[in-house]
Amino acid sequence: MRIAVAADHGGYPLKTEVIAHLLARGFEVEDLGCHSATESVDYPDYGAGIGRAVVAGQADVGIAICGSGIGISIAANKIDGVRAALVHDVTTAHLACEHNHANVLCLGARTTGSTVALECVDAFLAAKPEDRHQYRLDKITALEQSAREE
Ligand code: RB5
Secondary structure, three states, X not given: OEEEEEEOOOOHHHHHHHHHHHHHOOOEEEEOOOOOOOOOOOHHHHHHHHHHHHHOOOOOEEEEEEOOOHHHHHHHOOOOOOOXXXXXXXXXXXXXXXXXXXXXXXXXXXXXXXXXXXHHHHHHHHOOOOHHHHHHHHHHHHHHHHHHHO
């Protein structure tokens, strides 16, 4: 599985831990930046970047991190075809996949400790999307289609 990871400066410290964890587990990782905790950057740029990478098929899933996880999840969800889910614990992490078929997992580096964050990553990657929710996802796809037509 190919996993793209992106963060703003607030998420950078956790991004380095997430990438090390994923590499140690044998995943193929694409680091989409940023590359510093001290140089201020803008989370919409990184949310859009990871969203575009996932929708283009450059990665199977994305992991996006900012200080709270809120901004980068909002930005990623603006990309057509992205289902980005901000999670705070193992339960929301596996439900994001099982019920919502999320393709971008979002974490807050300033709100979720790294131990729990890595557990969330593992829970999300181990989960399987449940077919029984597909019709609800189809409704979200229809919303995207109608927004395109407006
Ligand atoms: C950056 O200081 C911070 O606003 C950002 O990382 C994030 O928390 C936004 O939602």
